[in-house]
Amino acid sequence: MNTFPLFRFAVVSVLLFSHQTGIGADTTNPSDAAAKTGKAVKPFWRGVHLLVNNDQQILVLKEQLPKLATVGVNTLILEVNYNFEFKSHPELGAPGGVKAAHAHELAAAARALGIRLVPQFNCLGHQSWSKTTLPLLTKHPEFDETPGQFPGNTNIYCRSWCPQHPDVNPVGFALIDELVEAFEADAFHVGMDEVFIIASEHCPRCKGGDPARLFARAVNDLHGHIVGKRKLEMLMWGDRLLDAKAMKGGEWEYAKNGTAGAVDLIPKDIVICDWHYEQQSHYPSVPFLLGKGFRVWPSSWQPLAGAKAFSAFSREQKSARLVGFLCTVWGKAKFDAVAEWPPVVEVLAEWK
Template identity: 40%
Template sequence: MRKFANLLFIVFSLVFTNPVVAQDELPVRGFCIAAPQVGELDDFVRFIGEELAPRQVNVLVLRVDYNYEFESHPELRDEVALSKEQVKRLVDVCQKHSIRLIPQINLLGHQSWASDLGNFLKVYPQFDETPHVEMPENYEWPNNDGLYCKSYCPLHPGVHGVVFDLMDEVCDVFETDAFHAGMDEVFYIGDDQCPRCSGRDKAELFAGEVNKIQNHLAQNNRQLWIWGDRLLDGKTTGMGMWEASMNNTHRAIDLISKDVVICDWHYERPDKSAVYFAMKGLNVLTCPWRNPANAVLQTRDMFDFRASATPEMKVRYQGMMQTVWSGAGAFMKEFYNSKDTNINSASNCFRAMFDEIEELTANPDQNKK
């Protein structure tokens, strides 16, 4: 009888002191896309509620740039831009579904596209890192100037007064605790003809800009997110000049604040550089685009990283974020109208990534097959 009582005690102890632990879930299930144009707003608000929320998306990065009626610098607004009231509709639907809303403005690089200057350098040409490089009438790549996208000069004494105004205003209106600064594909930095940057270490210039932006955001308890490509060595890794750096900015990884969140994008190959960022003490997300097969492999890798990591490393593997490089309207049209799920596209990649997240969350042993 005593043995039976002891057995009951052991069973009781196991059941009530060792409850079943919920399956591990990714901290971030993210989606990144251009902020909708004014005429797309209704459809996009509906898309958030009907497509993002059911997939348990909990982070939405919106590439705003100048698609907002800035009050601090109205001269930088797009010709047609979202009003404060329209942005609040996005804020409300995201708060309703517990989605963290993060606005993006491209900083440092991506200040032009093809033959057109962006609003920032068009209005403030004095901030141009390479004013001697003229915008071509018919853009081609490659070209003699090495022009992909223009950059602003990070050492110009007037540039951050404008940049910080824009950051503060867009963060306030989006009621956010984070800001995405882009900072990808920066080919023009420390130009030999720049009177301020010439001869300076490109890694130090890049890190200095990252830290300056991060320090400003931290004053209001906000977090900086950036793309990770400039922090990877394109030559050593073989990743090249697009998904990594060939102009020596990669050493900035040891100079930037550990509070910065890295969005690690790889579109052609499912490279495992998230491990590198995590080992450097940085929180990291893996970001696919239009290749569903790669997205599935990248999602499995992220679950594997978290499952096999030390506690110190695990918390740095923050999850997955689908990226979209068309406008919101074009993506929604593709998403709802595309019938062929076998082709490479952002909408098919989106479906594949979130289906895989759902499968691995529900059946974690599936990843071991």
């Protein structure tokens, strides 16, 4: 949605912590092999995360791929969400959404340059933005974790779907499958960041439930489909796995709503995109998640000083499961200027 990054920026400027301002391992995967041998990942995943709002941006991105390859980018996370012409559920797509034919063209061009495409669809949380409720819960209000509550989305951050509704996963899996096919992907990013509404008193299934177990259930259901059935790698943002009290952080990049226990209830072959934007001397989540056995992909944004500090700290970890570095953009650079954006150019150069 076009409004996402702007609102995210506003949230960041006020609260300083919001992020949306985040693989079953295949034994042939280089990073997994590295994890087993203890050798550093080579090549590192030098990634850029882009919000894709419409089909035109895919065409621009295709033209930009050579420049991105020149500055070292070898992975693109493309957060498409509902901005796609879905055939399985056309009612959930957006007007002007990405056409599958253009996604295929982008995939071919990226493959020729050695750039891996990883599509993303925000699962569980981020089902509304400001006053706008996104298509899934508009067309299927019965999937809402807080059905009929918070008219106009007042007094909430974002809506969530109910992880225990028996009919929600088949719909989500169908959308994921279409994105995987269109972008010819061997990995998928499920989002899962900033899920504030979970185990709601307004949900007849989840009321009184354990947020950690319910969050883990959603992760495990997705893993079963993406990794178990489709044999792809799975990536997700890490903030709900991090305990705000233990790490002395805010409720955006760490969890204050009881989900952090899920860290011990989900498969270790998921790649955790651990996002932090502010300049700090220490980022405790990186050694924490590595220590839990996950592969970790540190993810920065701006300011440049914050990205550089996080990159430097991450490089000190010397772990075979530290897969590289991801630069999120959140609309701060247009698609035709991402390859010149300082946080991308200067930070990714450190990972060659």
